Amino acid sequence: MIAASTSAAEERFELWRKRTGLILAPLAGISLWAAPLPLATNAHILAAVFAFTIILWMTEAVPMAVASLLGPSLLVVFGVGPMTTVFLPFADKIIFLFLGSFLLAEAMQKHGLDRRIALTLMSLPGVATSPGRMMATLGLLTAGLSMWMSNTAITAVMLPILLGVLRGHPALAGQRHLGSSLVLMVAFAASIGGLATPVGTPTNLVALGQLEKFGIPRPSFAQWMALGVPLSLALILALFLILRPREGGSMGVLGAEFRSQRARLPRITRGEINTAIVFTLAIACWLAPGVLDAFFGGAPPWMKARMPEEIIGLAAGLLLFILPVSPEKGGFTLEWRDASRVEWGTLLLFGGGFALGQQIKDTGLSDAIGHGVIAFLGQPGEGVLIAVAIIVSVLLSEATSNVASATVMVPLMIGVAQNAGADPTRVAIATCLACSLGFMLPISTPPNALAYGTGLVRITEMIKYGLLLDIIGAIAVWCIVRWML
DSSP, X not given: OOOOOOOHXXXXXXXXXXXXXXXXXXHHXXXXXXXXXXXXXXXXXXXXXXXXXXXXXXXXXXXXXXXXXXXXXXXXXXXXXXXXHHTGGGGOHHHHHHHHHHHHHXXXXXXXXXXXXXXXXXXXXXXXXXXXXXXXXXXXXXXXXXXXXXXXXXXXXXXXXXXXXXXXXXXXXXXXXXXXXXXXXXXXXXXXXXXXXXXXXXXXXXHHHHHHHTTOOOOOHHHHHHHHHHHHHHHXXXXXXXXXXXXXXXXXXXXXXXXXXXXXXXXXXXXXXXXXXXXXXXXXXXXXXXXXXXXXXXXXXXXXXXXXXXXHHHHHHHHTTTSEEETTTTEESSOHHHHTTSOHHHHHHHHHHHHHHHHHXXXXXXXXXXXXHHHHHTSOOHHHHHHHHHHHHHHHHHHSOHHXXXXXXXXXXXXXXXXXXXXXXXXXXXXXXXXXXXXXXXTTOHHHHHHHHTSSSOHHHHHHHHHHHHHHHHHHHHHHHHHHO
């Protein structure tokens, strides 16, 4: 694991941000509560609580999971709804889908399957013989793994492998631009890969969950991939062109080092085999209904009723606790102590976001916000509305967590789209995809922080290349949502 180093200025900024949040959150909540807003009582209270929670999320004045529990708790206290209703979204099926994907990712990390895959591909003949080929392989490999695993986890796996190669050979020490470009390729590709599947990043599941809360049909796993995979590939190509190597020299040492690291791996273990089998089965089951719909006239009704995407993910994760790795000693692929490393805080963030989103719809606050935005924008067309959602989401994601940005923006933009007569599915998906486009600053995403922490990437380089990728990504999201969804 690589620890992300922070400068004194960054630490001061983070401290200032948190302290500001502790002051602004209650101030905003009380001000909205006291303001004479043209809202029903419950919607008025919700607006105040929502503003309070948003600021806590954005500033991370308290852990985001805590803020996600605090917001719904206040709704109960102030009489917006009973606890059984307000907290019901914490049991949303989307949360269990992501729990299953977390468990799969944990098994891959625990048994080293992710590292074995990375070293196997990077040591293939010809991969490391040129800077361009190595960069392209790194980008595709990182993005491919990030389709199924946390972008932070993938970055933490790939960067040590890369740094061990770069720092272990004096011949590469002088090629600073090559080193920084490869590190940025890993960090940015980890975020890009998450766009390709519903489970690739939490922001995608936020959109799917909120669409369901508003009673809007959501894309299937296969339908999302039909949109997300081309988008990811287009952005990886753009990233390669932005970061393309400008330094030559012999790269034979890189291939030799990758092969050496691969040779030092232990023999494949039963845990790796079990994880690979379960992972493959989960992907096949997720994609099966879409394949059957496309080529065989539709999946059988029992499959859609008894094998929803959420139960497939959860069943795959639970199966890892049953498959043995050591029958003699009683060990299993995953033990319960491994589950302690699952991102439970993210699951609570989902629940809080879904709970507030449900109340935004039920109290009529989404309609009120939608009417207000439409009055301000003057009945915008769908293309303009999607563009506005993308721009605001990208800017917001640069300064705060992508998940927090999506949790705030998606339900609001669904309400605006419904009042504007636009397709809420397109607007919601464009919004959540744009929330994953924070590339400019170390604080924008954990992969950016890890890349900056290596010491090989200057802040000016991250801003320069990140801004270019933000612009290209925003245009690509607008085009692909408008033309392919």
